[in-house]
Amino acid sequence: MTQLLLTTIINERFLNLDVSQYTSSVSAIHHRLEQSENEPTGWLNGPIAMDSQNLYPILTMADEIKKNAEVLIVIGVGGSYLGAKAVQEALTPYFQKNEDGIEVIYVGYNLSGSYMKQIIDSLQGKEFYVNVISKSGSTMESSLAFRVLRKYTVERYGEEGKERIIVTTDPEKGLLKEIADTRGYRRLEIPSNIGGRYSILTAVGLLPIAVVGVNIVELMEGAKKAALDLKEESLEKNEAYRYAMIRHALYTQGFRIELLASFEPALSYIHEWWKQLFGESEGKSRKGLFPAAVSYSADLHSLGQFVQEGSPILFETFLHFKEVSKDYSIPYTIANDDGLNYLSNRTFNEINSISKQGTVLAHAEGGVPIIQIEVEKLDAFHVGYLIYFFMKACAMSAYLLEVYPFDQPGVEAYKKKITELLIEESVAH
Ligand code: PA5
Numbered sequence: 001m002t003q004l005l006l007t008t009i010i011n012e013r014f015l016n017l018d019v020s021q022y023t024s025s026v027s028a029i030h031h032r033l034e035q036s037e038n039e040p041t042g043w044l045n046g047p048i049a050m051d052s053q054n055l056y057p058i059l060t061m062a063d064e065i066k067k068n069a070e071v072l073i074v075i076g077v078g079g080s081y082l083g084a085k086a087v088q089e090a091l092t093p094y095f096q097k098n099e100d101g102i103e104v105i106y107v108g109y110n111l112s113g114s115y116m117k118q119i120i121d122s123l124q125g126k127e128f129y130v131n132v133i134s135k136s137g138s139t140m141e142s143s144l145a146f147r148v149l150r151k152y153t154v155e156r157y158g159e160e161g162k163e164r165i166i167v168t169t170d171p172e173k174g175l176l177k178e179i180a181d182t183r184g185y186r187r188l189e190i191p192s193n194i195g196g197r198y199s200i201l202t203a204v205g206l207l208p209i210a211v212v213g214v215n216i217v218e219l220m221e222g223a224k225k226a227a228l229d230l231k232e233e234s235l236e237k238n239e240a241y242r243y244a245m246i247r248h249a250l251y252t253q254g255f256r257i258e259l260l261a262s263f264e265p266a267l268s269y270i271h272e273w274w275k276q277l278f279g280e281s282e283g284k285s286r287k288g289l290f291p292a293a294v295s296y297s298a299d300l301h302s303l304g305q306f307v308q309e310g311s312p313i314l315f316e317t318f319l320h321f322k323e324v325s326k327d328y329s330i331p332y333t334i335a336n337d338d339g340l341n342y343l344s345n346r347t348f349n350e351i352n353s354i355s356k357q358g359t360v361l362a363h364a365e366g367g368v369p370i371i372q373i374e375v376e377k378l379d380a381f382h383v384g385y386l387i388y389f390f391m392k393a394c395a396m397s398a399y400l401l402e403v404y405p406f407d408q409p410g411v412e413a414y415k416k417k418i419t420e421l422l423i424e425e426s427v428a429h
Contacts, residue, residue: 004226004239004373004374004375004376004382004385004386004389005239005373005374005375006239006242006243006371006372006373006374007372007374008246008370008371008372009360009364009370009371009372010369017246017249019235019245022235022245022248022249022400023235025400026233026235026241026244026245026396026400027233029396029399029400030233030241030396031233032399033395033396033399034231039193039406040193040194040195040198040406041193041395041406042191042192042193042194043194043198043199043201043202043391044227044392044395045227046191046194046201046202046227047201047220047223047224047226047227047384047388048224048227048228050201050220050223050224052217055206055216055217055220057188058188058203058206058207058210058216059210059216059217061166061186061188061207062207062210062211065102065129065211066101066102066211066213068127068129068164069102069126069127069128069129069164070102070103070126070127070128071102071103071104071105071123071126071127071128071129072102072103072104072105072128072129072130072131072208072211072212073105073106073107073119073123073128073129073130073131073149074104074105074106074107074131074133074208075106075107075108075130075131075132075133075134075142075145075146075149076106076108076109076132076133076134076142076204077108077109077134077139077141077142078109078139078196078197078276078280078411079135079195079196079197079198079199079200079204079276080133080134080135080139080142080168080196080199080204081106081108081109081133082197082200082269082272082273082276083199083200083201083204083205083273083387084104084106084200084204084205084207084208084209084212085106085269085272085273086200086269086270086272086273087200087205087209087214087219087380087383087387088104088208088209088212088214088269089266089267089268089269089270090266090267090269090270090378090383091214091266091378091379091380091383092212092213092214094265094266098212098213098214099213100213100214101210101211101212101213101214102211102212102213103212104208104211104212105119105122107119107145107149108132108141108142108144108145108146109141109142110141111140111141111144116145116148120148120152123152123156128153128156128164129164129165129166130146130149130150130153130164130165130166131166131167131168131207131208132145132146132149132165132166132167132168132169132176133168133169133190133204134168134169134174134176135169135170135174135190135195135196135199135204136170136174137169137170137173137174137175137176137177137178137179138174138175138176139415140415140418140419140422143175143176146176150165153165162183162184162185163186165183165185165186166185166186166187166188166207167179167180167185167186167187167188168187168188168189168190168203168204168207169187169189169190170189170190170192171187171189171190171191171192172192188203188207189202189203190202190203190204195406195407196408197276197277197280197281198277198391198406200273200387201219201220201223201384201387201388206219206220214380215380216380218379218380218381218384219380219381219383219384220384221381221384222380222381222382222383222384222385222386222388223384223385223387223388224384225381225384225385226384226385226386226387226388226389226392227388227392230388230389230392239389240389240390240392240393240396241392241393241396243371243373243389243393243397244393244394244396244397244400245396245400246371247289247315247317247371247397248397248400248401250289250315250369251288251289251401254313255289255312255313255314255315255369256289256290256313256314257289257290257291257292257313257314257315258278258289258290258291258292258314258315258316258317259292259293259294259307259314259315259316259317260274260275260291260292260293260294260316260317260319261293261294261295261296261299261316261317261318261319261359262295262296262318262319262320263295263296263297263320263352263353263355263356264321264324264352264378265295265298266324266378267295267319267321268293268295270319270383270386271293271295272293273387274291274293274390275291275292275293277390277391277394278291278390278394278397279291280408280411281394281395281397281398281403281405281406282394282397282398282401282403282405283410284403284404284409284410285402285403287401287402287403288401288403292314294307296355296356296359297352297355300359304359307363307366307368308362308363308366308368309366312367312368314368315368315369315370315371316363316368316369316370316371317370317371317372317373318356318359318360318370318371318372318373319373319375319386320353320356320372320373320374320375321375321376321377321378321382322353322374322375322376322377323376323377323378324349324377324378325378325379327347327348327349328347328348329344329345329346329347329348330343330344330345330346330347330348330351331344332344332345360372373386
């Protein structure tokens, strides 16, 4: 049974898609991906090879952290934190601590002194571990945060503190690896053939996700199912390829923005992770869809107007989970002074679903092309499936645009400039 149903609603502006036009290019890219041994595509078959035995070291480390700490501080930026944060937000309660885990907080994804001071203050009197994550081992934001947290760990725990620092980095090279080996910090590996934004299903995402109490065995089972399902070459059978094809077709018709829309606030960091995945993979050579996201129904009252009637530059991809874990019924009241008793036998989730259907219809009528991604249930298995689905679709989509999905030269340019400026300023200081 397919876990993820992808359906499309096509409005008038989008009637001319000839699928056969894509058959040969999709097939060529499919074979390129399948045979890409020397490319950073370790994530393609990673979940198939992964089982509970492979996960054992991460699960054991997560248990140790949960036993000895109240907080895990994850240091990382971009692909080194967004995936873990996305799964954490999607699968843990809104207002309470997850029963099976401890608090996980993120640092090193901004340069705010205020944020850093408040994190350090919040750790006073709390037991903690630090997990610093960086593939290159030298990113400015995470390196500075690690400097601060390393010092603070020594102040709090002395020499023993090194047992509380876990380094996740490249197995062969980089400054962070050298620091870990010299200082005796434990290391987890980011496989050499997996880059930042494709690394969520490695130790990068899995350790924090396990510590926060999400079942990583189920998450990986879902990803494995997707990896097997999405090995299909045919566009009719491979939903990731169909999604890639439709977004490419819309791009060629002049749409320049893809708006990912969902109706569950817990998905807001899935949006952020998705934005990075597609934005960094495709935005090159003056090409690519700009990935934006909205959280409805809140954003129906802000950006909804633009989507319905503004410049016709965007299409919308609705991401909907049919079943979410908790729900609440609308109460019946005798007074009915708000006139809402007609809804009193309904639940919020039912109304949310109807609101999604209404929004799809209204926006389609307004001329917005709509893609709908329907997922059975908001749980670890299906989120694992969805993550893999998006990564595979992204690789296909970038190659259809004739850009290389696995580098980020524009980010490197920014990293270089900021370092040059800081050196200049520090010399003058
Ligand atoms: O996808 C990528 O490779 C980037 O977004 C990186 O994840 C980000 O720049 C952080 O790099 P690093 O993990 O090397 O610190």
